[in-house]
Each structure stands twice: as C-alpha cells, then as structure tokens.
Amino acid sequence: MKKLNTIKTIKLLAVLFISTLAFTACSDDDHDHDDDHDHEEELITTVTYTLTNGTDIVTMIYSDEDGDGGNPATSSISGPLTANTIYTGAVKLENKTESPAEDITEEVKAEGDEHEFFYVSTVGKITKTDVDANNNSLGIETTLTTGTAGSGSLTIILKHEPKKPNSGLNDAGGSTDVEVTFNNITIQ
Amino acid sequence: MKKLYSICVLVFCIVTNAIAQDCTYTFKGQVIDFHDNTPLFGATVHILNLDTYIATNEKGEFEFKNLCAGKLTIEVQHISCETKHLTITLKQNLYKEILLEHHLEELNEVIVKTNSKTEITSIEQSLKKNIIDNFSDKSLGDALNTMSGVSSLNTGNSIVKPMIHGLHSSRLLLVNNNVRMFDQEWGDEHAPNIDINASERIDVIKGANTLKYGSDAIGGMILIKPKKYAIKDSIFGSSLLSLNSNGLGGNLNSEIVKTYKSGFYGKLQLNYKQFGDFKAPNYYLTNSGLKSTNASFRFGYNSFEKGFDAYYSFVDNEFAILQSSHIGNVNDLVNAINSQEPRVIEDFSYKINFPRQSIVHHLGKIEAYKRFKGFGKLTVQYDFQINRRKEFDLRRGDLKNTPVIDLRLFTNSLQSDLQIDYSENLKINTGVLLRYQQNDAVAGTGARALIPDFDKYETGVYAVGNYTINDTSELSAGIRYDFSHIDARKTYNLTDWNDTYNYDELFPQFEVSVENTRIQTNPKFTFHNISASLGYIKQFENNMSFVFNYGLANRVPNPSELFSDGLHHSAARIETGLLTIGQETAHKFSFSLEKNNDSFGFAISPYYKQINNFIQLIPVGITTTIRGAFPVWEYNQVNARILGVDIDVNKKINNQLDYFGTLSLLRGDNLTDDIPLIHMPAANFSNRISYTNDEFHKLTISVTHKTILEQKRFPDYNFTTFNATQQQDVYVDISSTPPTYSLFGLNTSATFNAFKKGDLQFEFNIENLFDVSYREHLNRLRYFADEVGRNFNIKIKINY
Structure with missing residues (x-):
C-alpha cells in the first residue's frame, strides 16, 4: 500500500513536471533569435547647419557616424562667415547608419510642439523664424546676423518636452536630445 | 510528568475493568522515534473506540491484554511529537512498531518564538507575519529596512533594492519559497519582484550559513x-x-x-x-x-x-519613474x-x-x-x-x-x-x-x-x-x-x-x-x-x-x-x-x-x-x-x-x-x-x-x-x-x-x-x-x- 502511494506520488510529480515544462515552452511567445539587436533607430549621427546668403553658403557639420563610443565625433566648418551679413539658417538632423540616411528633422517637425531648438552663439544674433502647431518658436529655420570680423563659437541644442513658450534656455527645462558646439568660427 | 503518571494509573484501572469481557487477544508494541530509532518513554497509546489508555515504559513498550477481535482506532501521543492515528483490525495477537515524528516544526504551523532560527549557528534576524502586514502596500526592501544592518538602494520611492551591510544585487541571495530569485537583479534600479503579501516570514541571514542556496552571498541572504x-x-x-x-x-x-x-x-x-x-x-x-x-x-x-x-x-x-529624472x-x-x-x-x-x-x-x-x-x-x-x-x-x-x-x-x-x-x-x-x-x-x-x-x-x-x-x-x-x-x-x-x-x-x-x-x-x-x-x-x-x-x-x-x-x-x-x-x-x-x-x-x-x-x-x-x-x-x-x-x-x-x-x-x-x-x-x-x-x-x-x-x-x-x-x-x-x-x-x-x-x-x-x-x-x-x-x-x- 505504502509502495503504491509512493508510486502514485512519483507519477503525480512526473505529470506536474512535464506540464510545467510544457507551460514554459508555450510561454516562449516573444522568443526570438534573429540577432537584430544591434539596430539603433533613434540615433542621430549628423547635425548639419547650413547658412545661406545668395551664393555665400557656409555649412557646419557635426558628425559621429559610429554612434556613442568608438571613434570620437568630428566637426567641420566649410569656410568663414562674412561680417555684418544676414544669413538664412537651416538645421538638419540625420541618422547615417541607416541606408539611405534617415532625416530626423522631419520627426522633430512633426512633433514640433514637444521640441525646440536653441542657439547659443558668439558669432552673431540668431532668430528663430519658424513655429510649431501652437504658434510657438521651433527653431529649425533661423536667421543669423553676423557682427564685425573676429571669431567665436556656436552651440545648437535640441530640447525634448521643454516648457513652451519660454524665455530661453534658462526656463525651458526639458531633456536634451542634441547638444553640439562648433568652435573657431571665423568672421571676416 | 505527574499528569502522565495519573493517566497511567487511570489506564491500569480501565484495563483491569476490561478483563471482565470474554476476549483474549494481546496487542503489544513499541513506540520509536522515527529519526534515530530510540524508544520513546511516556508516550500514550489510546484505543479510541474502547477508551483505553496506556503509557509506554522506558523501552517504549506497551501492551494491551484481553482485547476482542475487531477494529481498533488508535491514537498515539508524545510530548512535542505529532499525534499519530492508526486503525488496525485485530484477528490474532499483534506486535506493532509505531514511529513518531518529533520534529514538530516540520509538520505543524511554525511556532513563533523570539528565538526561532533557521540555522542555529547562524547570525540572522526575522520578520514575522504581523510586521510584514504593516508593509502590505510597500515593498520587500521597505520592510527589511527596519532591521539593523539592512538598508536599501532606491530609485524613487517604489523601486527598493535591499542591501545588507552595504552590499546588494548579485551579492545578496534572495530565496523565495526555496527558489533562488533570478530577476535581473544585477541592475541598480532592478528591485526584486516579490509580493511581500505572499510571505509568512522573512529571515535575513547576515552570517555565513548560506551554502545550500549558493556560493555568492557576500552580503548575506x-x-x-x-x-x-x-x-x-x-x-x-x-x-x-x-x-x-x-x-x-x-x-x-x-x-x-x-x-x-x-x-x-x-x-x-x-x-x-x-x-x-x-x-x-x-x-x-x-x-x-x-x-x-x-x-x-x-x-x-x-x-x-x-x-x-x-x-x-x-x-x-x-512603476512610474519620476519624470524630472529623465x-x-x-x-x-x-x-x-x-x-x-x-x-x-x-x-x-x-x-x-x-x-x-x-x-x-x-x-x-x-x-x-x-x-x-x-x-x-x-x-x-x-x-x-x-x-x-x-x-x-x-x-x-x-x-x-x-x-x-x-x-x-x-x-x-x-x-x-x-x-x-x-x-x-x-x-x-x-x-x-x-x-x-x-x-x-x-x-x-x-x-x-x-x-x-x-x-x-x-x-x-x-x-x-x-x-x-x-x-x-x-x-x-x-x-x-x-x-x-x-x-x-x-x-x-x-x-x-x-x-x-x-x-x-x-x-x-x-x-x-x-x-x-x-x-x-x-x-x-x-x-x-x-x-x-x-x-x-x-x-x-x-x-x-x-x-x-x-x-x-x-x-x-x-x-x-x-x-x-x-x-x-x-x-x-x-x-x-x-x-x-x-x-x-x-x-x-x-x-x-x-x-x-x-x-x-x-x-x-x-x-x-x-x-x-x-x-x-x-x-x-x-x-x-x-x-x-x-x-x-x-x-x-x-x-x-x-x-x-x-x-x-x-x-x-x-x-x-x-x-x-x-x-x-x-x-x-x-x-x-x-x-x-x-x-x-x-x-x-x-x-x-x-x-x-x-x-x-x-x-x-x-x-x-x-x-x-x-x-x-x-x-x-x-x-x-x-x-x-x-x-x-x-x-x-x-x-x-x-x-x-x-x-x-x-x-x-x-x-x-x-x-x-x-x-x-x-x-x-x-x-x-x-x-x-x-x-x-x-x-x-x-x-x-x-x-x-x-x-x-x-x-x-x-x-x-
């Protein structure tokens, strides 16, 4: 009798064990092994700021094409700015790890009410000329009025979920999506 | 002990009375400790349907004489042992070994004492159900935080990771219902996924007796x-x-x-x-x-x-995480x-x-x-x-x-x-x-x-x-x-x-x-x-x-x-x-x-x-x-x-x-x-x-x-x-x-x-x-x- 009971218990345990295994196997719903974990969709690799005044075009490019880590980011300025000139500025964000390169500016524009660009510059006065759906500044399009000859720097900052409208970076809050600085910009 | 002897006296009286019936079978036996096979002295053997008692002697032995053929419902008791019930059908003289379990705590509800340790030689502290209930809407880490030497690494107020002597994550063994928890405990903001309400008692072992569960309890268990x-x-x-x-x-x-x-x-x-x-x-x-x-x-x-x-x-x-922390x-x-x-x-x-x-x-x-x-x-x-x-x-x-x-x-x-x-x-x-x-x-x-x-x-x-x-x-x-x-x-x-x-x-x-x-x-x-x-x-x-x-x-x-x-x-x-x-x-x-x-x-x-x-x-x-x-x-x-x-x-x-x-x-x-x-x-x-x-x-x-x-x-x-x-x-x-x-x-x-x-x-x-x-x-x-x-x-x- 005792033996019988033991056998019964063992049988029961075996059944439970197997059902547990079956259960765990079934719960493999989301399981994948496609190894596509190395895909950074949100990445911004390149920030391009193009300043145009007729045929006088100056392009500033900040780029980190292998993303965070690895090779350090590089920045380049195509040439000097002309003193006392009004340039039309446009900023472009791209993810160049995708092929073709993904234009992130479009995404930012679509969510204009949640984003805003800020410019900190010692080479001239920058005014934002575009607005979001709520008629608040957005900053993809700008004008830059240069001063007298000399040199300086320019920092472009993109804030996610800033306070809108705001009186500038000091009370905008939000979290930073982009912050790049171009140093040694010459004005002549 | 006195009580036991008085029961014994009673038993003998009843047994003497029982002789009046015309029955001749004997039921003898020995009550033994299951663990070490030692005889148990002073265990009471009670035939429920005859209302007859007897206590075992120093050798753990007992003997009922002059029993009639038929079914006997027996209850065996010993101090700090699990009471055992058995039914036997008596057709002839019978000798039976009865095994008793003296590890009461293994079978019964845990008797809550101030000093009931999991391991006698270890340095440990416990939280009982009544304390755990106080933290029913909080986390495990919050409850443990009340003990000396235990603190927590928090992310906001609801993600609470317990710490023993300043050590946490992979240095703490967390054993839930005898199962070692594996819930990506390595991250600073990964709190153990345990519903504190499901537990009856929580022991914190600060000392070393943790080998049964793992090798890495540097902080404790x-x-x-x-x-x-x-x-x-x-x-x-x-x-x-x-x-x-x-x-x-x-x-x-x-x-x-x-x-x-x-x-x-x-x-x-x-x-x-x-x-x-x-x-x-x-x-x-x-x-x-x-x-x-x-x-x-x-x-x-x-x-x-x-x-x-x-x-x-x-x-x-x-868990929501403070928006300002993003x-x-x-x-x-x-x-x-x-x-x-x-x-x-x-x-x-x-x-x-x-x-x-x-x-x-x-x-x-x-x-x-x-x-x-x-x-x-x-x-x-x-x-x-x-x-x-x-x-x-x-x-x-x-x-x-x-x-x-x-x-x-x-x-x-x-x-x-x-x-x-x-x-x-x-x-x-x-x-x-x-x-x-x-x-x-x-x-x-x-x-x-x-x-x-x-x-x-x-x-x-x-x-x-x-x-x-x-x-x-x-x-x-x-x-x-x-x-x-x-x-x-x-x-x-x-x-x-x-x-x-x-x-x-x-x-x-x-x-x-x-x-x-x-x-x-x-x-x-x-x-x-x-x-x-x-x-x-x-x-x-x-x-x-x-x-x-x-x-x-x-x-x-x-x-x-x-x-x-x-x-x-x-x-x-x-x-x-x-x-x-x-x-x-x-x-x-x-x-x-x-x-x-x-x-x-x-x-x-x-x-x-x-x-x-x-x-x-x-x-x-x-x-x-x-x-x-x-x-x-x-x-x-x-x-x-x-x-x-x-x-x-x-x-x-x-x-x-x-x-x-x-x-x-x-x-x-x-x-x-x-x-x-x-x-x-x-x-x-x-x-x-x-x-x-x-x-x-x-x-x-x-x-x-x-x-x-x-x-x-x-x-x-x-x-x-x-x-x-x-x-x-x-x-x-x-x-x-x-x-x-x-x-x-x-x-x-x-x-x-x-x-x-x-x-x-x-x-x-x-x-x-x-x-x-x-x-x-x-x-x-x-x-x-x-x-x-x-x-x-x-x-x-x-x-x-």
Whole structure:
C-alpha cells in the first residue's frame, strides 16, 4: 500500500513536471533569435547647419557616424562667415547608419510642439523664424546676423518636452536630445 | 510528568475493568522515534473506540491484554511529537512498531518564538507575519529596512533594492519559497519582484550559513518562507485593505487556505495595489505612481514520511519613474543638482507616464520529499522563472510606446537536498544543483541592447555538517563547489573592440564577423568556484549566547559587469562592463553576542569583510556624444574592506510598555585607492516605544523614530564640464551626500471579535509624522526631488 502511494506520488510529480515544462515552452511567445539587436533607430549621427546668403553658403557639420563610443565625433566648418551679413539658417538632423540616411528633422517637425531648438552663439544674433502647431518658436529655420570680423563659437541644442513658450534656455527645462558646439568660427 | 503518571494509573484501572469481557487477544508494541530509532518513554497509546489508555515504559513498550477481535482506532501521543492515528483490525495477537515524528516544526504551523532560527549557528534576524502586514502596500526592501544592518538602494520611492551591510544585487541571495530569485537583479534600479503579501516570514541571514542556496552571498541572504500547515480539516483566510493619503492609493490582499486531515492543503492569494503620484512635503512627485497585480497558488501534501509542495506565483509590476529624472546630458544633470525643485511639477494623477518600468515575473516550483527511517530526508525540487523586463523612456515619433530595454530571462533549476539526521549529534545536508539560464534581448526596441543574449549553465555540489558538541554548543561547517559557463552573443563598436579595450588582442577567439563599424562577437567564459562556511554557537546561562561565523564566498561577475555597453537613458550615464572582469572573493567574519529575553534582550553583532577584486561601478570620466557630454561609469575591480556593527536592544519597561532600539554602524573602504567605497549606508539608529493592552481589544500604540546620519565618508568623483548656455566650465557635484534626517511615525492597532470564528483588526498609522523634507544618499533620484512626505494610513484586516 505504502509502495503504491509512493508510486502514485512519483507519477503525480512526473505529470506536474512535464506540464510545467510544457507551460514554459508555450510561454516562449516573444522568443526570438534573429540577432537584430544591434539596430539603433533613434540615433542621430549628423547635425548639419547650413547658412545661406545668395551664393555665400557656409555649412557646419557635426558628425559621429559610429554612434556613442568608438571613434570620437568630428566637426567641420566649410569656410568663414562674412561680417555684418544676414544669413538664412537651416538645421538638419540625420541618422547615417541607416541606408539611405534617415532625416530626423522631419520627426522633430512633426512633433514640433514637444521640441525646440536653441542657439547659443558668439558669432552673431540668431532668430528663430519658424513655429510649431501652437504658434510657438521651433527653431529649425533661423536667421543669423553676423557682427564685425573676429571669431567665436556656436552651440545648437535640441530640447525634448521643454516648457513652451519660454524665455530661453534658462526656463525651458526639458531633456536634451542634441547638444553640439562648433568652435573657431571665423568672421571676416 | 505527574499528569502522565495519573493517566497511567487511570489506564491500569480501565484495563483491569476490561478483563471482565470474554476476549483474549494481546496487542503489544513499541513506540520509536522515527529519526534515530530510540524508544520513546511516556508516550500514550489510546484505543479510541474502547477508551483505553496506556503509557509506554522506558523501552517504549506497551501492551494491551484481553482485547476482542475487531477494529481498533488508535491514537498515539508524545510530548512535542505529532499525534499519530492508526486503525488496525485485530484477528490474532499483534506486535506493532509505531514511529513518531518529533520534529514538530516540520509538520505543524511554525511556532513563533523570539528565538526561532533557521540555522542555529547562524547570525540572522526575522520578520514575522504581523510586521510584514504593516508593509502590505510597500515593498520587500521597505520592510527589511527596519532591521539593523539592512538598508536599501532606491530609485524613487517604489523601486527598493535591499542591501545588507552595504552590499546588494548579485551579492545578496534572495530565496523565495526555496527558489533562488533570478530577476535581473544585477541592475541598480532592478528591485526584486516579490509580493511581500505572499510571505509568512522573512529571515535575513547576515552570517555565513548560506551554502545550500549558493556560493555568492557576500552580503548575506534573504529567505522568504511560506507557512507550514497543520494536518487537520480546516478552512481559513484573511483579507487586508490598506488605504493611504499620500499617493491616494492602497492595497487589497486576500488569501484563503484549505487544509485536510489527510495532509493535503491548498492556498490561493490575490493582491492588487495601485498608487498615483506621491507627494513630497512641498510638491507632487510627478509620475511616481505604481500598479501591481500579484497572485500565488500553492498546493501540496504533507505527511510524516513524504509529501510534496507545488507553488506558482505571478507578479506584474508597473512603476512610474519620476519624470524630472529623465535627462538628456550632463548639463541637464547640473541643472537638476543646482535646482531646489524637480523641473516637472504637475497636479496629482494616477497616470503612469514615461519613463516607466513594466515587469512580469513568473515563478513556479515543485518539491517532493521522502523520509527514510533511521536515516534522513531526501528532497528534490524543480523550479522555473520567467522575468520579462521592459523599460520605457521618453522617445520620439513611432518609438513612443516601444520599450528602450526589453529583456526576457528564463531560469530553471533542478536540485536535490539530502538531510541525514539519524545521528543525535551530527546532521548533514548535502545536495546537487543543475541550472540553465537564457537571456533574450528581445528585438524591436530600436535601441542597442544593454545586456546581450546569453545562455548560462551552472552546476553546484555542497555538503554542510552540523555537530552538537554538548548541551550548550554547536559547530557547523560546509563546503560548496560551483561550475558556471556563460555563452553570450554581442556586437561591439569596432573601434572600441580594437583600440579602446584592446579586445582584439585579449580575446581574438570571440570574434565572429565585422560589418562596417560593428563587430559581432561570441564571448564564452567558464568559472570554477569554491566556497566554505564555519559556524559556532555557545549558549550561556541567562539566555545568553555567542555566535561566530566565517564564510568564504566567491562570486562570478554578472552579465552587466561583463557586457554592459552604452547609454543608460534614465541614469544619464554611459555604463561600461569589461570582459576582463574576473571573480571576486570575500572573507566574512561575523560575531554576535545575544541575550534572548523578553524583559531585556540584546544582540551585538560586529562584522568584518575583506573582499578581493571587489567589482564596483564608478564614474571614470566624460565622453562627448551628439547629445552633449555624458559621465562614463565603468566597472572596475579593487580590494575592499567593509566593517561595522549592528546592535539591537529590547527592554520591557512594564507590563504594557516595551522599548526596542537598533543601531547600525558601517565603514567601507576601497583599499586599492585608499578612499571610501561608493554607496555605503550611513550610520543610523532607530527607537520604538510600544504600549500594549491585551485586555482592551489588543490595543497597541507605538511611536517610532529613525535617524540616518549624513554620510561623510564618500569617494569624490566630481568633475567639471563645459556648459554652452553659460559659456563656461561648471562643476558637477555627483558625489556629495545629503544631510542628516530624522523621521517619526505612529502606529496604532486594535482587534475586535466580529464573528464567531475570526476577528477584525483596525490600524491607523502615520509615516513621516512631521512632514520632513529630506533626501536620502542611497536614492538614485536624490539629485532630482525630495523623498515622500507625510502619509496617513488605515488598514482593516479580517481574519476568518
């Protein structure tokens, strides 16, 4: 009798064990092994700021094409700015790890009410000329009025979920999506 | 004893009377202890249907004479033994050996004593059900925080990670219902996924007796225990409702237990918890609510010789993480540190927004045991766990509702434990463990996985002996060997692989293929671990005892220490693990002088830990990304030393007033760099005075106090960074610690007999009585907001 009971218990345990295994196997719903974990969709690799005044075009490019880590980011300025000139500025964000390169500016524009660009510059006065759906500044399009000859720097900052409208970076809050600085910009 | 003899006298009288019947059979036998085969003197053998008693003699023997043929229902009893029932059919003279089980606690409900230890020779403390109930709407970490030497590493107020002696994560073993928890416990912001309401008792083992469960309990072990049920026909349950003013939320927990005389039992427990935004004294902590649904189910069979227990639990947690803590780069961090208030303060809401964590944890186990007469007990257990962790961050566009981290960890283990306890003085526990673990970084997150896919295989063997030297002293010793192999698949940045870390020379065998700027690798590591423990207890008069523990623990680096690589969004830092990280080895010495007495008792427990190749995560510099500058935190290894003392005192002032106090002092040093260790708990002390009136509805009123002193010993990892807005370098003070704070609380409780069977318990509590604004050094969000302010809590518990 005792033996019988033991056998019964063992049988029961075996059944439970197997059902547990079956259960765990079934719960493999989301399981994948496609190894596509190395895909950074949100990445911004390149920030391009193009300043145009007729045929006088100056392009500033900040780029980190292998993303965070690895090779350090590089920045380049195509040439000097002309003193006392009004340039039309446009900023472009791209993810160049995708092929073709993904234009992130479009995404930012679509969510204009949640984003805003800020410019900190010692080479001239920058005014934002575009607005979001709520008629608040957005900053993809700008004008830059240069001063007298000399040199300086320019920092472009993109804030996610800033306070809108705001009186500038000091009370905008939000979290930073982009912050790049171009140093040694010459004005002549 | 006197009573027993009077029963005996009675028995003989009845037996004499029985002679009058015309029956001639004899029923003889011997009552024996199941464990060591020794005869039991003074056991009563009762033939229920004849109402006849007899007591056994020194040889455990008994004899009934002149019985009639037929059925006999017999009950056998002995002091501190499980009463045994048997039915025999008498057709001729009969001799029967009756085995009794003297390990009452194995079968009956645990008898709650102030001094019921899991291991007699270990240094440990416990939380009982009545204390656990106080924390029904909080977390495991909050409940443990009330003990001396135990603190927590928090992320906000609902993600609470327990810490013993300043050590956490992979250095703490968390054993839930005899199953070691694997829920990606390696991350700082990964709290254990345990529903505290499902537990009956929680033991914290600070000493060394943890080899049965693993080799790496450098900090200690937390043992969450279920209840043992009495073998009787019964149905009982309880419901607990808790409501809070802060967070406008609460918890509802119900459980029902059915037990059968046959030994079968079942339990079902359900729990739901929800909170909205919590409030610091001066503002709402926007996006700090939580939602949690838990269920557990148990059934089993419990008998003298064999039994089984099946358990399944489901935990679904959704934690909102303070919105202000989502920052973009180091300048945002500087702004947060310099600002008195969080940057986002909105009105109260139940909404769980971004950032948030969503975690589902399944745990199932089945355990079966069999006792062998005169030998011991064999237990075999299979368990599995599935942990799915999703972390959501503030993201752009289509990725808004896509988690940035999505990991699925599957663990399953098969283990045996053989307890050899036939010898009076020597008890041996030995067992084998087999474990397979698989981590899957679920695709589709649109972000690089912080933790890669891996498979891990483990085996372990252990033996622990417990030797009773004499009536007052015991010695235990144990040894364990573990083998583990980890096989991971990870892609690195090619420049990092070749130049930054020099892995192309160190680990060329791991390289698989190169694609543009990325390299696919297949790192494989094998580790062998030896760990050991030694424990000694000596008991003196006046309930005094002295305990000594030594432990040698080896810990294998966890996947985050080896493979972390990239931006940890919510932490605004880049975290880097290193393939070169090796095992860490700890020598733990702990002592305890204890006096267990209700009127005046204490425990003074000093400890000393020497940890070689201690793995720590520290800031090492700054890196510039397109999002601006980020601090880089890297895992490295140093030699460390942690020493301290935990003191507990209890004193009965009079019949109704009790005092209880704790003091914890700790000092952690990084010996390699001769600086303090990062994230070590500060000195703290607590006091509690309780008034109890048993005659008036078991009324209790207690006032509690806890002071955490400012941590003055911290390593200085501050740095400066260029701030474009201010066009100058700014100082980033990430190391300084917040000032000392004291918190007071009030707890009241009363019980009413509401029904025939069962009672109704009311509680009214206030936490942070004086609505103090404070920040805690061990809260990862301390840069962003104050801790939670005053809370009024009402609890209603019905036992039925």
